[in-house]
Amino acid sequence: MFEQILYPSPIEAAITRVESLIGDRKNSIPHRTMALLLLQKDPSLWSVSDSDMRSQLKQELDFAEIESIIAETEAAISESLTFAIAQARHQLAMEIEQDVTIQPHQQRAFKHEWLHQLSVHPLTGIPILLLVLYFGIYQFVGVFGGGILVDGMEGFFESEINPLVNTIVATIFPWTIIQDLFANDYGIITLGIRYAVAIVLPIVTIFFLMFSLLEDSGYLPRISLLVDRLFKTIGLSGRSIIPLVLGLGCGTMATLVTRTLESKRERIIATLLLALTIPCSAQLGVILGLLSQEPAALLVWATVMVTIFLGIGFLAGKIVSGEASCFYMEIPPLRVPSLNAILTKTYVRLKWYFWEILPLFILASVLIWAGKLTGLFDFIVTGLEPVMLWLGLPKEAAPTFLYGFFRRDYGAAGMFDLHSSGILAGQQLVVAAVTLTLFIPCIAQLQFMFKERGLKNTIAIASFVVFFAFSLGYFLNQLLTIMELSF
Amino acid sequence: MVYQSFSVDYSPLNYLGAKTQGVITAIRNKDDKIVKKLLSMGVHTGMHITLEQRFPSFVIKVGQTRIAIDKNIASSIKVRVIGR
Amino acid sequence: MDCHDCHQSCQPKSHNLGGKLFNFGSKKLLKKNFSQGSTTTIALVGSPNVGKSLLFNLLTGTYVTVSNYPGTTVEIAKGNRIIGGEKVTFLDTPGMYSLIPITEEENVARNLILNQKVDLVIHVVDAKHLAKMLNLTLQLLEAKLPVLLVVNMIDEAKKLGIWVDENQLAHRLSIPVVSMAAVKKVGLQKLIAKVADYVRANSLSIAY
Ligand SMILES: Nc1nc2c(ncn2[C@@H]2O[C@H](COP(=O)(O)OP(=O)(O)OP(=O)(O)O)[C@@H](O)[C@H]2O)c(=O)[nH]1
Numbered sequence: 001m002f003e004q005i006l007y008p009s010p011i012e013a014a015i016t017r018v019e020s021l022i023g024d025r026k027n028s029i030p031h032r033t034m035a036l037l038l039l040q041k042d043p044s045l046w047s048v049s050d051s052d053m054r055s056q057l058k059q060e061l062d063f064a065e066i067e068s069i070i071a072e073t074e075a076a077i078s079e080s081l082t083f084a085i086a087q088a089r090h091q092l093a094m095e096i097e098q099d100v101t102i103q104p105h106q107q108r109a110f111k112h113e114w115l116h117q118l119s120v121h122p123l124t125g126i127p128i129l130l131l132v133l134y135f136g137i138y139q140f141v142g143v144f145g146g147g148i149l150v151d152g153m154e155g156f157f158e159s160e161i162n163p164l165v166n167t168i169v170a171t172i173f174p175w176t177i178i179q180d181l182f183a184n185d186y187g188i189i190t191l192g193i194r195y196a197v198a199i200v201l202p203i204v205t206i207f208f209l210m211f212s213l214l215e216d217s218g219y220l221p222r223i224s225l226l227v228d229r230l231f232k233t234i235g236l237s238g239r240s241i242i243p244l245v246l247g248l249g250c251g252t253m254a255t256l257v258t259r260t261l262e263s264k265r266e267r268i269i270a271t272l273l274l275a276l277t278i279p280c281s282a283q284l285g286v287i288l289g290l291l292s293q294e295p296a297a298l299l300v301w302a303t304v305m306v307t308i309f310l311g312i313g314f315l316a317g318k319i320v321s322g323e324a325s326c327f328y329m330e331i332p333p334l335r336v337p338s339l340n341a342i343l344t345k346t347y348v349r350l351k352w353y354f355w356e357i358l359p360l361f362i363l364a365s366v367l368i369w370a371g372k373l374t375g376l377f378d379f380i381v382t383g384l385e386p387v388m389l390w391l392g393l394p395k396e397a398a399p400t401f402l403y404g405f406f407r408r409d410y411g412a413a414g415m416f417d418l419h420s421s422g423i424l425a426g427q428q429l430v431v432a433a434v435t436l437t438l439f440i441p442c443i444a445q446l447q448f449m450f451k452e453r454g455l456k457n458t459i460a461i462a463s464f465v466v467f468f469a470f471s472l473g474y475f476l477n478q479l480l481t482i483m484e485l486s487f
Numbered sequence: 488m489v490y491q492s493f494s495v496d497y498s499p500l501n502y503l504g505a506k507t508q509g510v511i512t513a514i515r516n517k518d519d520k521i522v523k524k525l526l527s528m529g530v531h532t533g534m535h536i537t538l539e540q541r542f543p544s545f546v547i548k549v550g551q552t553r554i555a556i557d558k559n560i561a562s563s564i565k566v567r568v569i570g571r
Numbered sequence: 572m573d574c575h576d577c578h579q580s581c582q583p584k585s586h587n588l589g590g591k592l593f594n595f596g597s598k599k600l601l602k603k604n605f606s607q608g609s610t611t612t613i614a615l616v617g618s619p620n621v622g623k624s625l626l627f628n629l630l631t632g633t634y635v636t637v638s639n640y641p642g643t644t645v646e647i648a649k650g651n652r653i654i655g656g657e658k659v660t661f662l663d664t665p666g667m668y669s670l671i672p673i674t675e676e677e678n679v680a681r682n683l684i685l686n687q688k689v690d691l692v693i694h695v696v697d698a699k700h701l702a703k704m705l706n707l708t709l710q711l712l713e714a715k716l717p718v719l720l721v722v723n724m725i726d727e728a729k730k731l732g733i734w735v736d737e738n739q740l741a742h743r744l745s746i747p748v749v750s751m752a753a754v755k756k757v758g759l760q761k762l763i764a765k766v767a768d769y770v771r772a773n774s775l776s777i778a779y
Pocket residue numbers: 216335618619620621622623624625626636637638639640641642643644645664665666667723724725726727751752753754755
């Protein structure tokens with residue numbers, strides 16, 4: 001059997017004393033381990049919040065006594081206990097490593113070492129980052145995915161599939177009511193499935209492909225070290241770049257990933273920024289695709305979004321209480337991604353995403369259909385119309401905002417539709433793009449926010465987001481009108 | 488480096504220039520969590536350390552491990568400089 | 572970072588599972604939950620980014636996200652494989668540097684191995700940083716957990732001129748050790764054989 005690590009005698013004495021405090025309580029964790037954890041001030045044993053660990057012993061333990069044991073021992077060894085314990089273990093680990101490995105005389109480096117140096121040196125790293133963003137996000141996701149692919153698929157649907165579906169449905173069902181459920185303007189196939197397959201899917205596929213590439217190469221940790229200083233000013237740390245970039249793909253997944261962030265404060269700020277300022281890939285793709293034809297509009301949208309991201313982040317950093325975030329990140333070696341791994345990963349994510357959205361998109365079509373039948377849809381849309389006018393948008397934009405409540409990507413697809421039918425243009429397109437990007441996270445994201453951050457935070461964040469989105473839309477519209485910018 | 492002059496053999500890492508090499512003499516921070524984190528990532532006293540870069544973040548290499556840290560964490564690593 | 576992790580572990584049907592990780596009263600239930608119909612539960616633990624999820628995928632034939640940065644996995648995922656004639660349940664865990672957790676997801680892994688009953692802990696380490704990684708191995712052994720050590724990434728270690736003698740390491744620690752290059756499936760058969768040994772011994776000890 002493996003012999004125990006023997007710590008310096010003052011520490012061993014302390015362990016024995018704590019062990020006797022624990023007494024003969026029955027639990028699955030050996031007393032020596034429990035004593036060591038207590039001496040190292042294990043957070044979940046010491047904290048008030050309930051946890052598995054604590055319920056094993058907390059109530060009856062004399063924590064004051066342990067405190068004094070720690071203090072006495074630290075005085076005796078004139079070092080922090082945590083430190084001394086770790087050091088003893090480390091010493092043994094080093095000995096074992098020495099005994100069982102052959103190390104090179106001279107430290108060698110990987111072949112890609114130069115690439116690492118280029119990617120993190122500020123002079124080369126930042127331009128490389130901008131290039132990656134420009135080609136990865138703008139050209140690949142926006143122009144190629146949101147523009148070319150969506151136009152193609154969407155055109156195909158509009159010209160081939162929809163008319164076919166309309167005819168078939170019309171021959172099967174003589175009643176307009178049933179026809180409208182499946183076909184025509186708001187049908188399950190002609191709207192729900194078309195949105196999911198022709199608009200959302202191509203963009204999301206492209207995004208996930210690109211994101212997998214970033215993940216597997218090991219570039220993400222390098223971005224995080226480049227942006228840490230900037231992110232510190234908005235109450236985050238470089239580590240948050242990973243959920244935020246993922247949020248560009250799907251805010252729902254990203255909200256789950258905020259778990260990896262160090263402090264509660266960081267997690268709340270990141271969740272807020274994800275809900276408010278980070279468009280999901282469908283939105284991003286549609287917006288970039290639409291606005292790329294009008295560079296001035298794109299510039300306004302991008303400037304507004306970046307300003308809000310930094311501004312709200314800065315304010316949130318001031319307002320949300322908690323300790324300042326610290327940043328540490330192990331930088332793994334750059335690795336050549338394997339094509340197989342990337343395709344598998346993209347496929348698995350897409351499958352998840354698609355099955356997540358498809359039922360919702362179909363449900364939305366059904367709801368709209370039922371809403372139209374009962375007049376409820378028109379009622380809500382009529383209610384929203386003044387808001388649209390307030391934002392300077394045509395009243396036909398109201399349904400799109402209603403979709404947006406349901407799913408972000410659904411709203412984005414609606415915007416694409418409005419633009420192609422010539423209803424949204426110029427200034428209105430910019431205002432709609434900004435408001436829709438800021439506007440409410442979709443239902444799935446809310447659900448995850450609730451799960452990860454709790455009810456109070458979710459309500460606070462969601463109501464702030466709605467209020468802020470519409471106010472900002474209003475002011476942006478006024479501002480653009482005053483400045484007489486034309487797109 | 489100007490600031491090295493006052494304590495050549497015992498400097499917080501954040502006072503050292505890029506490419507400095509040294510041996511870690513102590514790890515101290517008022518936040519206990521940071522010390523624990525560094526220890527568990529394999530940063531211990533007595534180990535050889537290279538400060539690869541200091542902007543935009545500090546990048547250190549300890550053994551085969553490369554870690555990016557911010558200034559606060561860097562300041563908690565005290566180093567005896569052995570060369571550049 | 573996982574759509575599909577989340578597919579597996581936060582869908583409504585297993586939703587209570589995630590919740591239960593955080594409250595102790597349900598230990599028995601959880602154990603049942605994790606290992607329905609199988610006799611052996613094995614957790615894969617270790618520092619972030621050492622290849623736990625990749626190994627999990629190889630072992631169970633399912634897919635959880637693998638990517639090249641620390642902190643990919645945030646939730647426990649489970650999968651099965653028949654080994655030694657028995658259904659063995661494997662659990663993939665979020666990376667943890669030490670037994671004292673600092674982030675939320677480190678806590679998840681720690682609570683799993685200390686508070687739920689797992690039959691075997693496979694500690695996956697990176698051959699390039701053996702000393703650093705052994706730290707956690709020593710902690711696991713200190714906690715009297717049954718440990719099998721996987722020394723992964725020997726392909727990369729080799730490129731850096733580092734060689735690990737697995738027999739000597741096994742001897743030093745008195746635990747089974749397998750060296751692997753999971754991306755190339757090197758060592759996989761050996762690992763499965765070692766697990767089979769364990770399963771057999773385990774079922775014998777239960778029978779008598
Ligand atoms: N060269 C090499 N790379 C490997 C090996 N095993 C895993 N990797 C790579 O290491 C990276 C991390 O693998 P993961 O399986 O995600 O690691 P993990 O331990 O689950 O990480 P966390 O979930 O962050 O704790 C991926 O890029 C893998 O492709 C190996 O044996 N050799």
